[in-house]
Amino acid sequence: MTENNGFLNIMDSSVWGGMEQYVYDMSEELEQQGISPFVLTDIGNLEFIDRYSEVATVLPIKLRKNSRYLYVNTVAKFMSEHNIDTILCHTGKFILFALILKKLTGAKVLFFKHNILPAKTDIYHRWIQDQVDGFVCVSKCVYDAQVVKENKEKYHLIYNGINTHRFPQVEVEYKLQDDNFIVGYAGRISIEKGIMELLGAIKILHEQGRGVELRMCGAISEDTLSQINSYIQSNHMEAYVKNLGFKKDVNQFYRTIDCLVVPSKIQEAFGLVICESMYCNTPVITSKSGAQEEIITNGEDGILLDIVEDKTIAHAITYLMDNPIEYEKIRKNAYSRVKSTFTIEKMVASIKQL
Structure with missing residues (x-):
């Protein structure tokens, strides 16, 4: 692979989340490592066009629904003009489009797996597995769920990484x-x-007389916001619970809190915010609902919850509050763990090698 080759990410969704940030950070690092980054997204998704333009060359087309197939020759010509030899697909709805581009251009297709879902083995999906050149699984949990025995050599574990x-x-x-x-x-x-x-x-900690404050940072739907506000108001928690909304730059957020709590009840394919907080020297309390156990060793570089309940979360927070020596140990170990294993530099270098 020469320094002139390019990678084309196909990326479009309704909201900006972890997978979208993954492509953003990857694109920025690809440039650093001598690969030209490109992003294909929908012409109506102005947010994605603006954001990805900061780190990559963006090709906007009518990507949604079946309109994308009308532009396949346009994209193929663009790929040829820019020496793009690798297509990175991040969701199944675009994989057929990616494979048509492969047929037209001879580019390789890498299919990234960001969810803990069992692999499908019907005729169509077996054909997809035969045609794709490689599958990238962002955690061992994802790999174990996705790997297909007949094509095992195509599946690769490459951990997600934060842009330090x-x-x-x-x-x-x-x-x-x-x-x-x-x-x-x-x-x-x-x-x-x-x-x-x-x-x-x-609420439990406040009723126990503990001086705690909760600051929430992230995107939220109107329905969820209504439920949360109702709970906060009915329990008179306005003075010590703050919803800061979505923040593009979360570095200062992580560095001004004493711990991050991520008590997810669904299976998480990775834990990007967990790694970000750990890198910022802020201890993490999280559940065992997915890949979190691949990132954190309980009691060494973070705290893992066996059960997601009010009392178990309160107990874990209390432990960090009342044990300053353990707090410092976890804080330092967490930083070292992420720096050694979960960085964007390591992730992109592994993708380049693949």
Whole structure:
């Protein structure tokens, strides 16, 4: 592979989340490692066009529904003009389109697996598995669920990685109230992510007279926001629960909280916000609902919850509050763990090697 070759990510969805940030960070690092990054997205998705234009050359077309097939020759010509030899597909709805482009251009297709779902083995999906050049699984949980015995050699475990350049050491206002232990939540704010149990835990600690404050950071739907606000108001928690909304730059957020709690009740394919917080020297409390156990060793570089309940979360927060020596040990080990294993540099180098 020469330095002039390009990678084309196909990316379009309704909201910006972990997978979308994955492509953004990958594109930025590809440039650093001598590969030209390109992103194919829908012409009507102005947010994605603007964001990805910061780190890649963006080709907007009518990508949604069947309209994309009218533009297959346009994309193939673009790939030829820009020496793009690798297509990176991140969702099944675009894989057939990617394989048609492969047929037209001779490019390789890598299919990235971001979800813990069992592989399908019907005739259509077996054909897909035969045609794709390689599958990239972002965690061992995903790999174990996805790998197909007949094509096992095509499946590769390449851990997700954080863009460490987004998290420099900065001078921050450490706390607004020095007496409070500040608990943070980052990521999509939803019921299945354990947000109501986290609110319940904060309520328990407040009733016990503990000085705690919860700061939530992330995108949220109107329905979820209504439920959360109703709970906060009915329990008179407005003074110590703050919803900060979506933040593009979360470095200062991680560095101004005392711990991050991510009590997800659904299987997580990875844990990007977990790694980000750990890299920022902020301890993490999270559930065992997926790949979190691949990132954290309980009691060494974070705390894992056996059960997501108000009381178990409150107990874990109390442990960090009351054990400063253990807190410091976890904080330092967490940083070392992410720096050694879960960085974007390592991730992109592995993709290039593949």
